[in-house]
Amino acid sequence: MYVITKKPELNRVIRSLSVAMAALLAAGCSTAGQDGGSATGASGTGPITFATGRDTTAYLQPLLDRWNQAHPAEKVTLLELPEVADEQRAQIAANLQAHSNRYDVLGLDVVWTAEFADNGWIIPLERGLFPLDKFLPPVVDTAIYQDKLWAVPYTSNAGLLYYRTDLVKKPPRTWAELRQQALAITKKHDIEGYAGQFLAYEGLTVNFSEAVQSAGGQILSPDGSTVTLDPAKAAIALDFLKQGLREKWIPEEALDYKEEESRLAFQEGRLAFARNWPHAYGPARVRLGDKVAVTRLPGLNGPGSSALGGSNLAISAFSKHQHTAQEFIRYFTSLENERRVLTEGSFPPVWTELYDDPELIERFPYLPVLKESILAAKPRAAGANYNQLSLVIASTVAKALKPQSSESADDVAASLKAELEEIIKTQ
Template sequence: MLRPLPLMLTVLLATAGCAAVGDKGGGEPATGGTGPITFATGRDTTAYLQPLLDRWNQAHPAEKVTLLELPEAADEQRAQMVANLQAQSSRYDVLGLDVVWTAEFAENGWIIPLERGLFPLDRFLPPVVETAVYKNKLWAVPYTSNAGLLYYRTDLVKKPPRTWAELRDQARKITEKHDVKGYAGQFLAYEGLTVNFSEALQSAGGQILNRDGTGVTLDPAKAETALDFLLQGLREGWIPKESLSYKEEETRLAFQEGRLAFARNWPHAYGPARVELGDKIAVTRLPGLDGPGSSTLGGANLAVSAFSRHQQTAQEFIRYFTSLENERRVLTEGSFPPVWTELYDDPDLIKRFPYLPVLKESILAAKARPVSANYNQLSLVIASSVAKALGTPTPESAADAAVSMKSELDEIIRTQ
């Protein structure tokens, strides 16, 4: 059972709904905080969402939710949402946001702040909650999480590497002895490359921005160390050159088809790899400079549009959708990492999803990407700088890219 919303919040939400502007069905005036809503999110590739929506609709016939599936690619999802919100349209009520969009959407006034006490945030994984906070306010509710893992072949690797040096040593030996390449991540010039570089930088003890996103804290020496880990692999051949065109799917296929001994990927790649390779695969935390490294947080959060006419219903729907029961279904039926801490310790779930303990460790040690309303610009600079260095993997490339990257990031932050 969902507890009733506090009376004061009900009044405030109803008032906010009446004040909303936009166009959903002919531009009629806003009518209040409750009623039918729409849920705009990326395309459901596993068909698990509709049954969850049906349960809500059966219990709330006057406040039914309609699923609006946006493109599968995150950039296209964001583009459609931004166009809708810039027009102050009320077509979208609940928004499924990538965790890196919180600051941008909040700063532009496209989503509303939420009352922390309405949601069981103390039972969620702490780093995940931080992705929904901006300027000390809660702007969304965590829905799914994610962290990068190191996949490895148990028939080729006796003990998984904990450091970059161990990964390099094992990958080189395997490449020399077997018809298998060593290691690959996501090295095409897109968001995945920003993630891979961020993980390497964090694992070398560095960071890109300060906590509130107002200053660049990138240390060129640490950035050079992070880049050189990848450049060395390309120069020595244990990172294959073809991986410069890899996104998540290409990395997944290369690993599960037996072409890689090690691969960096998200948890979604575990199931297909297990089907193809059986007990020959396992996962561990990403390696780092001097020990286990730090992953970049991924996942999705749910927010309420500032132009929704039914904000009370939207918040109550989010409470339902992120409940413990539904978060279990997010994992068992959608294969997405949940946000409730206790699900990672459930023996029955661990039997079905053996990677959960490692994933929990990875999420707890992970860090969010730079918190900035201009995140997209920052990401483009990072991916472009890293791609240029990887394209010409000389010893000087890392230093040049690190200095250039810092300069361009400084310019973005100064002008924001």
């Protein structure tokens, strides 16, 4: 993070120095001057490194082994990054800022496309090489910036509402129904009501964005260039969360929850409702069996809107083996491997037809709801300064949710809009 000033030129200098310092601290980075690393088009072939978030399900290596057996001269090595997205981004950005060719294929969060493209860290790809028409349309949009394809969708994601079927007769469609049911359950049973991810990090940005969307608003324009936040709708969204904390159907400890903490709280039977990604479904079913089900996130007046998540695969501009990287991405995002992404990794695939496969639906009953949620989801802004905007959103909302906060939701929403507009103006 760097200091925001009102002078664009100074901002650019500060940003460059900040990222350069991070690059010097990145372990194992090799610079362009030391080992080449300038963009070479998509003509180079040879061994490559696939840098992506830590594989917690051990499904990746068998997929890599299949490639390596068929391509002994172009073997791929897995380089696991930290599990937390913010830390992944910092490590990849530091490496690429140093013009290192250590990474070839990059597993990128869907919100990083514009930043990495703007900085010249990844190369544009030829659309005709990939079966984009077979993918879920909103997912493809996350890989496009300024009318160019910069990455290939690999996994998708949308937030779901988990609930206990033994406590809930009919899942809530609106916030009012969620509140009413959560209050009733907490009074009748020794269990908390509802939680999402409310710690001050990217997860809170996602949760708040979903609340704003589910109230009929939007924080930023799709390209991230304009603040479209309606303070009145943002205040409604914030009030929904503050009311839950005030009335105790959202437990105060949820203010420290990330995905893992909220997952454990639900599957251990401490929550009646929880907002989480699809990866939480399997462990919850193992622990709670048929007592678990999912539905779309509720909204102000009906089903709400999730923020679109997932990861895309891009090629480093400093890779010496970009052609191999391209062919590896074609292999890795094939229908056969996307099926394995779901069946062996439990990650939502990007191929549309997999969500309609009867055998897969029998094994993963949440697929129809997830498909509906993805199609109704809204992507987080694709702007190059998304990371700074996200930091401001998360920190502002976290402060407003604290029990000791005396600011009204209206004041917080107005202040947040002004701060976001200042960041857009100075970038």
